[in-house]
Amino acid sequence: MSEWAEKVIGIFSNRRDDILRMWLESQQKNGYRGMYERIGERELYRQSNDLFEAMIDAAGQVGFASVRKPEWQAVADLVAEITAQRTRTGFSVMETVTYVFALKTVLIEILRQEQPDDIGCFVAEVVTITHALDEMALIATSAYVKTREEIILRQQQEMLDLSTPVIRVWDGILVLPLIGTLDSSRSQVITETLLQEIVSSNSDIAILDISGVPLVDTLVAQHILKTMAAARLMGAECIISGIRPEIAQTIVHLGVDLSQIKTKATLAGALKWAFDMRQLTVVHNAKR
């Protein structure tokens, strides 16, 4: 490390309190609305303090010029951790990365205040610090993307689980309300859940309600037909309900043959059919 580089780290260590104050102020000033409410002032101070300490520690060992060295790993981890936490709280990528950039501005301002005599060395140090903090900002950005991807993946999984409920509406009668786009992976899950439920509940009638399916193209039709064929093999009779008028016309034009399949316009109609099949009657109690 050059003499200047060490001097700079000395300056930063001495003016630690000023730096933290200015950093927090600039975050408060340039920060986005609600930022403080979401993190809390004490937590923001703690995070900033930890990051600053880790950075001075790493810079003290190998200098700002060696951000890729293992000594800086602790700083990188901290940046990633803070970013991940903020991303989960709902911060935008700009809000998250501005946090790192704000520190850069403060550090350069502190150096300027020290009124360096050697302007050449000053510029060289500014460049090095800028580079180091840009690197941190990059780490923050990729941590942001990574956290977001994790969130999306989790939500996808949740939706897949959510989207395939099988409801026992009556003894031996199941209803599958299908909602959303039926792609291959989802129809696979739907078929499996239905077949399992047919066995475990000992049902022999399954109603597939497609009111919530935006469109039926040939692949979706194929999936539905396969699901029904599998259910039939297990001894369960299937009926499709909730075919909207525009879907019905589209299916006809498309040329998908659903004539072999029992269909009803509404779920109520399908339920009535299912009751008839099981020789059940709904009686209106006039006494009440």
Added chain:
Amino acid sequence: MIDIVPVAVEEDLVRVRQKVRQWAATYALSTLKTVKMQTAASELARNILVYAGTGTVFFSAIDGPRREFQIIFEDQGPGIADIEQALQDGYTTGSGMGIGLPGTKRLVDHFEIVSAPGQGTRVIIAMRI
């Protein structure tokens, strides 16, 4: 105005369908026409995915004798050797039902297909606004 949606993964089909809905809403297409266009687009975009792997979908409105909402599906895939045959109900080289292309043709007001082996495929569909 023109919209371009690249097709490479299954999720892109969702984007294609959403785009059709947006365009249909802009030109106040009826629910039936919207669903027909969405179904046709879904069918053709999946063909790109299944047979060519990747391709591009273009959305535009064109002024002819009558105004039309047009979608073009383009890929650099293996192409279709016999278009006549491909347009027949029940014919497929894949694992589908074999009604995608002829069915799609019946769904829209205008259907055009240009393809040759090794030359890729271009399908144009349009619906009167």
